[in-house]
Amino acid sequence: MNANAKPLLVIGGGIGGMTAAVDAAEIGYKVILVEKEAYLGGRVMRMHRYFPKMCPPTCGFEINTRRIKQNPRITVHTMATVEEITDEAGDLRAKIRIRPKYVTDMHLIADSMTEKLTTERVNDFNYGMDKTKALYMPHDMAYPPGYVLDREALSETDAEKLNEICPPGAIDLEMTEKRIAVDIGAVIIATGWRPYDATKLDYLGFGQCQNVITNVMMERLAAMGGPTAGEIVRPSDGKKAENIAFVQCAGSRDENHLPYCSAVCCMGSLKQVRYIREKNENAKITVFYIDVRTIGREEKFYYDLLEDENVSFIKGKVAKISEEPGSENLVLDVEDTITRENLHKGFDMVVLATGMVPNTPDFKIPFELKYDDYGFTDGVTNFDGVYTVGCAKRPCDVSRTTKDSTAATLKAIQCLNRGE
Numbered sequence: 001m002n003a004n005a006k007p008l009l010v011i012g013g014g015i016g017g018m019t020a021a022v023d024a025a026e027i028g029y030k031v032i033l034v035e036k037e038a039y040l041g042g043r044v045m046r047m048h049r050y051f052p053k054m055c056p057p058t059c060g061f062e063i064n065t066r067r068i069k070q071n072p073r074i075t076v077h078t079m080a081t082v083e084e085i086t087d088e089a090g091d092l093r094a095k096i097r098i099r100p101k102y103v104t105d106m107h108l109i110a111d112s113m114t115e116k117l118t119t120e121r122v123n124d125f126n127y128g129m130d131k132t133k134a135l136y137m138p139h140d141m142a143y144p145p146g147y148v149l150d151r152e153a154l155s156e157t158d159a160e161k162l163n164e165i166c167p168p169g170a171i172d173l174e175m176t177e178k179r180i181a182v183d184i185g186a187v188i189i190a191t192g193w194r195p196y197d198a199t200k201l202d203y204l205g206f207g208q209c210q211n212v213i214t215n216v217m218m219e220r221l222a223a224m225g226g227p228t229a230g231e232i233v234r235p236s237d238g239k240k241a242e243n244i245a246f247v248q249c250a251g252s253r254d255e256n257h258l259p260y261c262s263a264v265c266c267m268g269s270l271k272q273v274r275y276i277r278e279k280n281e282n283a284k285i286t287v288f289y290i291d292v293r294t295i296g297r298e299e300k301f302y303y304d305l306l307e308d309e310n311v312s313f314i315k316g317k318v319a320k321i322s323e324e325p326g327s328e329n330l331v332l333d334v335e336d337t338i339t340r341e342n343l344h345k346g347f348d349m350v351v352l353a354t355g356m357v358p359n360t361p362d363f364k365i366p367f368e369l370k371y372d373d374y375g376f377t378d379g380v381t382n383f384d385g386v387y388t389v390g391c392a393k394r395p396c397d398v399s400r401t402t403k404d405s406t407a408a409t410l411k412a413i414q415c416l417n418r419g420e
């Protein structure tokens with residue numbers, strides 16, 4: 001190992017980025033991990049449980065954060081983005097922008113203080129299904145732990161109130177953003193994905209019918225830390241959802257939206273059917289699908305559910321979702337492509353299995369990378385020493401993401417060792 005190796009820069013602190021960071025640091029390399037949110041963990045932290053083992057994401061996350069905390073070779077910058085990467089004859093250098101948290105000592109702040117504020121903000125962690133105070137803890141297991149202040153949401157009255165309710169030195173409203181420049185030896189891009197914007201699927205009623213939700217929202221509904229403390233209820237009236245439809249390929253494999261398959265939505269929905277059936281033995285579920293794409297051992301998930309008499313599968317692409325006149329119940333129009341029947345079926349709630357799109361169009365990595373038509377990066381990249389992993393590269397599950405990360409770390413450390 002080259003004792004003078006420059007650090008590995010990892011952009012994105014989801015499961016892909018965290019895996020790369022611990023893999024490299026545990027062999028002895030320095031790592032700078034840059035995450036745009038206030039916490040590590042990415043989208044997986046917003047899942048209730050994850051397949052195939054169905055364990056809560058906090059299990060694996062806790063192990064990874066312990067490995068990060070204990071390793072002095074890893075520097076974590078949250079609320080941070082990489083503004084520039086320059087490559088001068090193989091010498092890579094990055095400029096990192098770190099946004100202010102306004103909280104100087106999180107140990108001095110308590111929930112009893114935040115509750116005294118009146119300004120609220122939309123809780124993006126719960127996909128907008130509830131609100132938090134302007135001074136908030138992103139989620140129960142947030143790492144790095146600590147409160148964050150949403151300065152834009154904070155009213156001037158509450159800004160003044162903060163001085164009275166928080167001990168001196170806890171908050172600094174004058175805090176400004178910081179920029180740092182670092183020399184690096186290689187880069188791993190792990191910027192992940194976001195859900196396809198379901199409001200573009202107007203024929204499926206999202207945004208018009210309150211009881212049409214998306215798959216990522218269902219994860220938060222099922223989670224204890226979610227907006228309903230784990231109760232799977234209808235957004236319109238808070239009643240237990242008893243008759244639920246899942247619409248697969250909502251916008252996916254569709255030339256007008258996402259022509260590609262997101263690879264995880266079938267397993268995602270089968271997992272969510274399990275959440276519902278475990279919480280409510282009377283719930284009836286219908287899954288509308290084009291093909292059920294479960295591969296390898298994951299197929300057992302599907303076969304197990306075929307045994308459940310409260311779960312039905314109908315092959316057909318849903319053409320329209322509307323509200324029943326005078327109620328918030330939903331009606332789905334779909335052709336059953338096996339029986340050739342045109343169905344008009346009623347449900348309490350509908351979950352749209354929307355696909356994954358890369359984060360890159362919003363947060364372009366400042367480096368001339370090759371992107372495909374949808375914004376996914378080329379895995380190997382056109383630059384030596386720059387690698388992409390996980391959902392920055394293509395839609396995939398956690399297991400494929402972590403394997404990618406370990407493989408990319410191996411390639412990256414070969415670059416770090418150059419000049420030995």
Ligand SMILES: Cc1cc2nc3c(=O)[nH]c(=O)nc-3n(C[C@H](O)[C@H](O)[C@H](O)COP(=O)(O)OP(=O)(O)OC[C@H]3O[C@@H](n4cnc5c(N)ncnc54)[C@H](O)[C@@H]3O)c2cc1C
Pocket residue numbers: 011012013014015016017034035036037040041042043044047049050051052080081082190191192193194215216264265268271354355356359363364365389390391392396397398399401
């Ligand atoms: C409904 C649904 C359910 C799913 N359930 C499962 C499941 O049960 N099991 C499973 O294996 N997989 C599941 N998946 C897939 C899983 O979410 C992904 O495999 C996983 O999130 C990929 O991790 P990642 O690190 O590549 O991306 P992400 O989880 O998206 O993490 C990327 C990180 O990068 C950060 N970031 C983005 N841009 C920047 C930037 N410019 N600078 C700094 N940071 C940035 C983000 O804030 C984020 O923290 C599911 C997917 C869906 C849609």
